Amino acid sequence: GQQLNQSPQSMFIQEGEDxxxxxxxxxxxxxxxxxxxxxxxGPVLLIALYKAGELTSNGRLTAQFGITRKDSFLNISASIxxxxxxxxxxxxxxxxxxxxxxGTSLTVIP
Amino acid sequence: NAGVMQNPRHLVRRRGQEARLRCSPMKGHSHVYxxxxxxxxxxxxxxxxxxxxxxxxxxxxxxxxxxxFPKEGPSILRIQQVVRGDSAAYFCASSPRDRTDTQxxxxxxxxxxx
Numbered sequence: 001g002q003q004l005n006q007s008p009q010s011m012f013i014q015e016g017e018d019x020x021x022x023x024x025x026x027x028x029x030x031x032x033x034x035x036x037x038x039x040x041x042g043p044v045l046l047i048a049l050y051k052a053g054e055l056t057s058n059g060r061l062t063a064q065f066g067i068t069r070k071d072s073f074l075n076i077s078a079s080i081x082x083x084x085x086x087x088x089x090x091x092x093x094x095x096x097x098x099x100x101x102x103g104t105s106l107t108v109i110p
Numbered sequence: 111n112a113g114v115m116q117n118p119r120h121l122v123r124r125r126g127q128e129a130r131l132r133c134s135p136m137k138g139h140s141h142v143y144x145x146x147x148x149x150x151x152x153x154x155x156x157x158x159x160x161x162x163x164x165x166x167x168x169x170x171x172x173x174x175x176x177x178x179f180p181k182e183g184p185s186i187l188r189i190q191q192v193v194r195g196d197s198a199a200y201f202c203a204s205s206p207r208d209r210t211d212t213q214x215x216x217x218x219x220x221x222x223x224x
Contacts (some may be wrong), residue, residue, distance in 0.1 A: 004152075006152075030211075031211040031212075033212070033213070035215070040220075041217055041218070042114075042116075042201050042215035042216050042217045042218045043153070043201070043215045044215070045212065045213070045214060045215075048211070048212050050211070088152055088153070090153075090213075092211065093211075094211045096158075096166065097143070097155040097158055097166055097168070097169065098143075098155065098213065099155070100145075100152040100153040100154070100155075101152055102151065102152045103151075103152050
């Protein structure tokens with residue numbers, strides 16, 4: 001099946017620092033989604049992107065839909081301890097299945 | 111407005127038994143998706159259903175696994191004759207009729223096969 005490459009695999013940062021992660025695909029998608037998953041819980045939708053070049057914010061989170069439609073980026077500004085978790089990207093096309101990245105594990109050191 | 115509900119949250123089965131996982135989508139959502147997640151891995155798509163209709167089951171193993179979403183009641187993922195390799199977290203997601211490209215996840219069912 002389709003493989004989405006997500007990087008970095010893990011990050012250890014100091015509280016207050018900014019975070020950047022990205023996701024790339026070999027296929028073109030018309031939708032990119034970003035999720036956060038806490039241990040033992042289901043993924044929670046953070047941001048949805050529907051148009052190439054689109055930049056969307058949700059509080060301290062900002063995500064961008066790459067111009068090539070084969071990549072997406074997520075930035076977290078001024079990280080706080082509750083940002084800890086695993087972040088997943090997902091790419092797909094309307095009416096079809098979504099493919100998930102392998103996740104970026106974020107640890108925030110107070 | 112309740113979110114996606116899944117039960118049971120934890121399920122333990124012995125090899126050879128059957129596992130039934132249930133998913134109730136968010137109110138007003140008519141599309142359901144099932145995913146499997148192994149430890150330290152991302153989610154792998156299994157099947158996409160609408161009411162009384164399987165749209166895409168390309169991620170479902172050909173044997174022992176089946177899924178349904180009846181006109182009334184929750185969606186069911188059924189695994190017959192479970193094996194140790196079936197141990198995983200199974201997540202259900204739903205989306206509304208007009209936005210099939212935005213999926214909301216349930217808390218998952220963690221299946222352990224002894």
